[in-house]
Amino acid sequence: MEDKTENKTKPKKKPQEETLTRESSGIKEIDSMIQGGLPNGSIIGLSGPPGVGKSIFSLHFLLEGARKGQKCVYINLEEPRRNINNMIKQFDFADEFFELEKKELIIIKCFDYPEYEKVYTELLQRIKQDKKIKRLVIDSFNCFFSSLDNPHALATAINVRKMINESFYHMRRYGLTTLLILEKAEDHIRTGGISFDHNIPFLVDGIIKLDFLDLGTIERRIFIPKMRWTNQYKESKSYEIGGRGIEVIGGDEEDEEE
Numbered sequence: 001m002e003d004k005t006e007n008k009t010k011p012k013k014k015p016q017e018e019t020l021t022r023e024s025s026g027i028k029e030i031d032s033m034i035q036g037g038l039p040n041g042s043i044i045g046l047s048g049p050p051g052v053g054k055s056i057f058s059l060h061f062l063l064e065g066a067r068k069g070q071k072c073v074y075i076n077l078e079e080p081r082r083n084i085n086n087m088i089k090q091f092d093f094a095d096e097f098f099e100l101e102k103k104e105l106i107i108i109k110c111f112d113y114p115e116y117e118k119v120y121t122e123l124l125q126r127i128k129q130d131k132k133i134k135r136l137v138i139d140s141f142n143c144f145f146s147s148l149d150n151p152h153a154l155a156t157a158i159n160v161r162k163m164i165n166e167s168f169y170h171m172r173r174y175g176l177t178t179l180l181i182l183e184k185a186e187d188h189i190r191t192g193g194i195s196f197d198h199n200i201p202f203l204v205d206g207i208i209k210l211d212f213l214d215l216g217t218i219e220r221r222i223f224i225p226k227m228r229w230t231n232q233y234k235e236s237k238s239y240e241i242g243g244r245g246i247e248v249i250g251g252d253e254e255d256e257e258e
Helices: 028-034 054-067 081-089 094-102 113-129 143-149 157-173 251-257
Strands: 043-048 071-076 106-110 133-139 177-183 206-214 218-227 237-242 245-248
Touching: 028 218, 028 237, 028 245, 043 054, 043 157, 054 071, 054 081, 054 094, 054 106, 054 133, 054 177, 054 206, 054 245, 071 113, 081 094, 081 106, 094 106, 113 157
Parallel strands: 043 177, 043 206, 071 106, 071 133, 133 177
Antiparallel strands: 206 218, 218 237, 237 245
């Protein structure tokens, strides 16, 4: 006798939703503030005044990716290479960082802004074609705005907006996890605390603020007001900069108690 159960149509399986993956910032206490890391493929603005460690944060980010075998690109639009080398040499991870650079897992490119303005389209195209590139840092992204006052630059307000939108298009399309360093000016009443414009706060997927209180001694603080697809930590935390780079004070103990 025929088993009728075999003729029954099996229910179709629902397509599985893509799981959001995260990329470690390279600082585990900061990862714990954002559910394990930065959303993969996101564009994050890292803002703050001079001296709070924004470029140092980016070193952690690049080093973490290279340790995992990811190809990482660091574009600096303000400093010559010797200044970047001097910054790296301050830290215990310097030898490892330079070794990973020799292996071409970390690529450092330094431009002044007029130079970058001429080559950025080709540079983004190369990043687009190299599927191994998973992490990108632009330090600092404010050069797009300051160039408006540079008589040698080709930029106008319209061109700057076009360049920014084109950059975001390329970075989003090719699944990079990107850090944009955003300088915070001392005179920042008009801009609400951050000296960047052209809808950058709305274009980025997250904002990490580094700042400090000057109370006779420097107390540095980190606060994450925006991080899409993330239930981020709602308060600020203190951090210090030492031989190991950025270290969040008491990060692990507080998170375990919560």
